[in-house]
Amino acid sequence: MxxxxxxxxxxxxxxxxxxxxxxxxxxxxxxxxxxxxxxxxxxxxxxxxxxxxxxxxxxxxxxxxxxxxxxxxxxxxxxxxxxxxxxxxxxxxxxxxxxxxxxxxxxxxxxxxxxxxxxxxxxxxxxxxxxxxxxxxxxxxxxxxxxxxxxxxxxxxxxxxxxxxxxGPEFRMLLIGAGQLTEYLATMALFSGFAVTVCDPREEYSGSWNVPAARLVTDMPDDVVTAFKPDRRSCVIALTHDPKLDDLALLEALKTDAFYVGAIGSRRNNDARHARMKEHFGQTDADLQRLRGPIGIYIGSKTPPEIAVSIMAEVLAVKNGVALPRGMEVAAAKNLRSIAADPLVACVR
Structure with missing residues (x-):
C-alpha cells in the first residue's frame, strides 16, 4: 500500500x-x-x-x-x-x-x-x-x-x-525468506504503508510466493541488502532460520542506518547466531547491539499470523519512537515465565 x-x-x-x-x-x-x-x-x-x-x-x-x-x-x-x-x-x-x-x-x-x-x-x-x-x-x-x-x-x-x-518517501521493509510467516508479515506491512521487498533464492519458496504487491527478488540476501541501501526509513528482518541466508544479510544490514534489524528464532537460536557472528566474522557485543532477536512483542503467539502481529507491532513501536517495557520483549517475557514456572525457583521465592 x-x-x-x-x-x-x-x-x-x-x-x-x-x-x-x-x-x-x-x-x-x-x-x-x-x-x-x-x-x-x-x-x-x-x-x-x-x-x-x-x-x-x-x-x-x-x-x-x-x-x-x-x-x-x-x-x-x-x-x-x-x-x-x-x-x-x-x-x-x-x-x-x-x-x-x-x-x-x-x-x-x-x-x-x-x-x-x-x-x-x-x-x-x-x-x-x-x-x-x-x-x-x-x-x-x-x-x-x-x-x-x-x-x-x-x-x-x-x-x-x-x-x-x-x-518523506515510503518506509521500506526487506524480508529475508518467502515462507508462510513472511506472507502474513508482508501483508500487514503493506497495509501499514511500507513498501515491501522479499528476498529468497530458494526456488521452492520463491516459486509459490503469493503477495503480488510485495516485490520478490531471488538474488543472495547479502547482495540484496547492499542493493537495497537501507536508510533511516528502512527495516531488515531475517525469517529463514538458515544461517547461510540470514547471517551475511544481517551483518550487511547492521552497517546501515536501518531503524530496525532483526531475526526470528528462539532465545537459543539467537544466542547461537551471536556466537557464530563473533567467531566467524569478528563481531563484538557492541557490533551486535542493534541486532534484535528474538523479535516481536510477547503476546503468547503460536501461529504464523499471530507471530506476524507480534513482529509488526514491535517494528511499528520502534518506527514511532515508542520505548517498549522490557517485559514486553519476547526473550524477556519468556525468561520471566520460565522462572515463574520453575517449581524450585518458586519454592525459593
Missing part, C-alpha cells in the same frame, strides 16, 4: 491540474487525545471526494458539508473559498467533541489551504516519487508554497508566518 501522504498530495495535484477547486487540510495542533497525529493531511475536492484523513470521519464529513455541494438539497454557497490559508478548531467543547467523534477532551486544529498551486504540488510529488525527503513551507499570508530537500525527518512547525511540514 502506497505512502498515504503521497496519495493525498497526488490527488490534490490531479484535481487542481484538471481545473477543479480543492483544499488541503493539515493537522497542526492537538490537545488531549486526538484521532490523528500532528502533520496528518487530507485533500478535499469540490465534488466531495476525499483522500486521507484528519479524524475518524466526522470532521471530514463536516468539511465536506462546509465546502462542497456534495450533500443533496444543500443551499447554494457552500464552496471552497479563495485567499490565504485559514485555521479551524474542532472539539473545543464537550458537545463538539461528541458531535465530531473526538475522544473525550480531545481538540485539534487544522490549517486549510485553498486551491494549492498545481505546479508546486507536481514538483513535490515528483521529488517524493524519486525517494527524496522534502520540506514544504507554506506562507500563511498568501498560501504560497516552496520546497527544499531535507536531510532528516522533522516535526511539523507552525508559527504566525508559515507552516513547515516534512514529507
Amino acid at each position: 502506497e505512502n498515504l501522504d503521497v496519495m493525498v498530495l497526488r490527488a490534490v495535484r490531479d484535481w487542481r491540474a484538471a481545473g477543479k477547486r480543492a483544499l488541503l487540510a493539515t493537522v497542526v495542533r492537538t490537545w488531549g487525545s486526538s484521532p490523528r497525529p500532528v502533520g496528518s493531511i487530507m485533500a478535499l475536492c469540490e465534488d466531495g471526494a476525499v483522500v486521507g484523513s484528519v479524524s475518524g470521519g466526522c470532521i471530514e464529513d463536516d468539511l465536506i458539508y462546509r465546502y462542497t455541494q456534495a450533500y443533496s438539497g444543500k443551499e447554494p454557497g457552500h464552496v471552497i473559498p479563495t485567499g490565504a490559508p485559514a485555521f479551524v478548531k474542532y472539539g473545543v467543547t464537550a458537545d463538539e467533541a461528541h458531535r465530531f467523534g473526538l475522544p473525550c477532551g480531545g481538540t485539534l486544529e487544522l490549517l486549510l489551504e485553498y486551491d494549492p498551486d498545481a505546479a508546486a504540488l507536481s514538483a513535490l510529488v515528483a521529488a517524493l516519487e524519486t525517494g527524496r525527503l522534502m520540506r514544504r513551507r507554506v506562507r500563511l499570508a498568501d498560501g504560497q508554497a516552496t520546497m527544499e530537500e531535507a536531510k532528516a525527518p522533522e516535526e511539523l512547525v507552525v508559527n504566525d508566518r508559515e507552516l513547515v511540514n516534512t514529507f
Whole structure:
C-alpha cells in the first residue's frame, strides 16, 4: 500500500491540474487525545471526494458539508473559498467533541489551504516519487508554497508566518525468506504503508510466493541488502532460520542506518547466531547491539499470523519512537515465565 501522504498530495495535484477547486487540510495542533497525529493531511475536492484523513470521519464529513455541494438539497454557497490559508478548531467543547467523534477532551486544529498551486504540488510529488525527503513551507499570508530537500525527518512547525511540514518517501521493509510467516508479515506491512521487498533464492519458496504487491527478488540476501541501501526509513528482518541466508544479510544490514534489524528464532537460536557472528566474522557485543532477536512483542503467539502481529507491532513501536517495557520483549517475557514456572525457583521465592 502506497505512502498515504503521497496519495493525498497526488490527488490534490490531479484535481487542481484538471481545473477543479480543492483544499488541503493539515493537522497542526492537538490537545488531549486526538484521532490523528500532528502533520496528518487530507485533500478535499469540490465534488466531495476525499483522500486521507484528519479524524475518524466526522470532521471530514463536516468539511465536506462546509465546502462542497456534495450533500443533496444543500443551499447554494457552500464552496471552497479563495485567499490565504485559514485555521479551524474542532472539539473545543464537550458537545463538539461528541458531535465530531473526538475522544473525550480531545481538540485539534487544522490549517486549510485553498486551491494549492498545481505546479508546486507536481514538483513535490515528483521529488517524493524519486525517494527524496522534502520540506514544504507554506506562507500563511498568501498560501504560497516552496520546497527544499531535507536531510532528516522533522516535526511539523507552525508559527504566525508559515507552516513547515516534512514529507518523506515510503518506509521500506526487506524480508529475508518467502515462507508462510513472511506472507502474513508482508501483508500487514503493506497495509501499514511500507513498501515491501522479499528476498529468497530458494526456488521452492520463491516459486509459490503469493503477495503480488510485495516485490520478490531471488538474488543472495547479502547482495540484496547492499542493493537495497537501507536508510533511516528502512527495516531488515531475517525469517529463514538458515544461517547461510540470514547471517551475511544481517551483518550487511547492521552497517546501515536501518531503524530496525532483526531475526526470528528462539532465545537459543539467537544466542547461537551471536556466537557464530563473533567467531566467524569478528563481531563484538557492541557490533551486535542493534541486532534484535528474538523479535516481536510477547503476546503468547503460536501461529504464523499471530507471530506476524507480534513482529509488526514491535517494528511499528520502534518506527514511532515508542520505548517498549522490557517485559514486553519476547526473550524477556519468556525468561520471566520460565522462572515463574520453575517449581524450585518458586519454592525459593
